[in-house]
Structure formats: C-alpha cells, structure tokens
Amino acid sequence: MRNDIPLFEYDSDPHAVIEPDHEKIAVSLPERAVFAFVGETVDAYAAERGWPAVATFETVTKNFRVYRGEENGIPFALAEAPLGAPAATQFLDWLMGYGVKIVVSAGSCGALRDIPENAFLIPTRALRDEGTSYHYLPPSRFTETDETLRGVIEATLAEKRIPLVECTTWTTDGFFRETAAKVRARREEGCTAVEMECAALAAAAKFRGARFAEILYTADTLAHTDAYDERGWGEASRVPVLRLAIEAITKT
Numbered sequence: 001m002r003n004d005i006p007l008f009e010y011d012s013d014p015h016a017v018i019e020p021d022h023e024k025i026a027v028s029l030p031e032r033a034v035f036a037f038v039g040e041t042v043d044a045y046a047a048e049r050g051w052p053a054v055a056t057f058e059t060v061t062k063n064f065r066v067y068r069g070e071e072n073g074i075p076f077a078l079a080e081a082p083l084g085a086p087a088a089t090q091f092l093d094w095l096m097g098y099g100v101k102i103v104v105s106a107g108s109c110g111a112l113r114d115i116p117e118n119a120f121l122i123p124t125r126a127l128r129d130e131g132t133s134y135h136y137l138p139p140s141r142f143t144e145t146d147e148t149l150r151g152v153i154e155a156t157l158a159e160k161r162i163p164l165v166e167c168t169t170w171t172t173d174g175f176f177r178e179t180a181a182k183v184r185a186r187r188e189e190g191c192t193a194v195e196m197e198c199a200a201l202a203a204a205a206k207f208r209g210a211r212f213a214e215i216l217y218t219a220d221t222l223a224h225t226d227a228y229d230e231r232g233w234g235e236a237s238r239v240p241v242l243r244l245a246i247e248a249i250t251k252t
Contacts, residue, residue: 001138007131010138014207020097027055029099030068032076032252034245035092037107037197038238042067042080045242051078055098057091064091074250081105085132085173085200092201096208102252103205103212104153106245108219108234109169109193112183115223117231120162120241121216122150123169126199127191130173133203142168143202149213149252156248157215167192169216171199180225194222215248217241 001010036042046053046067055066057079067078077100081088092103109121125142128134133143150166157164170191172178178194186194198214205212219234 030075031101033100105214109195109216111221132200136203136207146211
C-alpha cells in the first residue's frame with residue numbers, strides 16, 4: 001500500500017525476510033503465556049517457585065529468560081517484557097513463533113483521569129499513537145484486545161472482589177512528548193490511561209492469529225497537566241498484577 005507517509009505503507013504479506021523463528025532453536029513453548037512489564041519481579045517470582053528457564057531471547061542490550069511455569073496442572077510461559085512497543089512486540093512475536101497462542105500481559109500505565117494509584121484497568125482497545133502496530137495491521141485509529149480473554153481476566157479479579165475499570169488506553173512512543181494539548185485531546189476521545197505497548201502487542205497477536213489481553217495498574221498521573229505526579233510508580237502492584245495474570249492465564 002504505497003502512501004506519502006511511510007508508516008501507512010502496510011504490507012499484508014505474512015512472510016518476512018527475517019521470521020520470528022529464524023534461529024530454529026530446539027524449544028517448543030506452551031500455548032499460554034504471561035508477558036509482564038514488571039522488571040526483575042519476573043525473575044524473582046520464577047526463582048521462588050523453582051520454575052526453569054527454558055529459552056532465552058537475546059538482544060544487544062539484554063537477554064530475557066523465558067520460564068516454564070505451572071499452576072493447577074496448567075503449563076505456561078512467563079517472561080519479563082521490555083519497555084516500548086518495538087522491543088516488546090519483537091519479543092512477543094518471537095514467543096508466538098515458538099508456540100505461544102494466548103497472551104495475558106500485565107504492566108503499569110499513567111492515569112489520564114482522577115484515578116488513584118494501584119487501581120486495575122482492563123483495556124478494551126488501544127489508540128495507535130505508535131509505529132509498530134502499523135507493520136502488523138492496516139492503518140486504523142484503534143486496536144481491540146480479545147473480548148473472551150478480557151472476560152477471563154475480569155472474572156479472575158471479580159472472584160477476589162478486586163475493583164476494575166474497562167478502558168480505552170492511549171499507546172504512545174513519545175514518553176517525553178505527552179503534551180498538555182495531547183493529553184486533553186486523548187481524554188476527550190475517551191482514553192483513561194496512557195502506556196507504550198498495548199496497541200502494538202494487540203496488533204501483532206491479531207496478525208499471528210493469537211489472542212491478547214492486558215491488565216494495567218495505575219502508576220503516575222497526568223490527570224492534572226499543570227501538576228504532574230509520578231506518585232510511587234505503582235510499585236506496590238508489581239507482584240499482585242503478576243499473580244493475577246498467572247491466575248487468569250491458567251483459566252483460559
């Protein structure tokens with residue numbers, strides 16, 4: 001699709017020069033996966049439970065271990081997700097190349113409205129204000145998450161009487177370009193949260209025929225653009241959100 005704007009030149013060819021499984025490593029991952037933006041919490045959590053690392057995603061900046069976890073007899077892959085749509089999507093595509101078909105992601109977001117820190121949000125769709133998703137789906141304003149998988153996540157939280165909010169999230173590449181005018185515009189369009197990966201991950205999953213949904217917890221707040229507050233970056237939610245994601249993936 002030729003276009004004056006290169007980002008809109010979508011190519012539907014399912015084959016690329018470098019495929020996600022081009023290394024042909026001897027690993028077959030479980031079809032379920034938890035992909036969590038919680039830093040070293042993933043490694044610590046896996047170590048506490050004695051879950052083995054069964055693969056490694058190697059990059060020039062960091063190597064990411066992929067663990068094989070099991071809860072209630074259900075196996076799943078567990079991996080720390082890197083920050084930002086390009087890096088996170090490359091890793092997720094690699095995971096899907098080696099067998100992953102159902103993905104529950106978990107991570108932090110900025111609040112665009114007056115929402116307390118450490119609240120849980122479930123994105124129904126993500127506004128595509130990043131570049132990566134346009135390599136996986138034709139141009140559009142939003143990418144939707146998987147409705148059935150969202151339902152499983154929501155039921156998991158409901159069983160524990162944990163409040164949640166379904167939302168539209170704003171996925172952006174420009175952390176330092178979230179201007180006051182853009183924040184107001186996104187809020188007027190219905191966005192409740194801002195983060196850097198959801199639209200791209202959902203698009204990649206759709207392209208690969210996989211299912212994707214995400215749990216977000218509120219960290220900093222942009223609700224008042226003249227008084228930005230990083231709060232506690234939602235750090236208290238890292239372990240709880242990981243536990244919830246694991247519980248949800250084992251119910252799919």
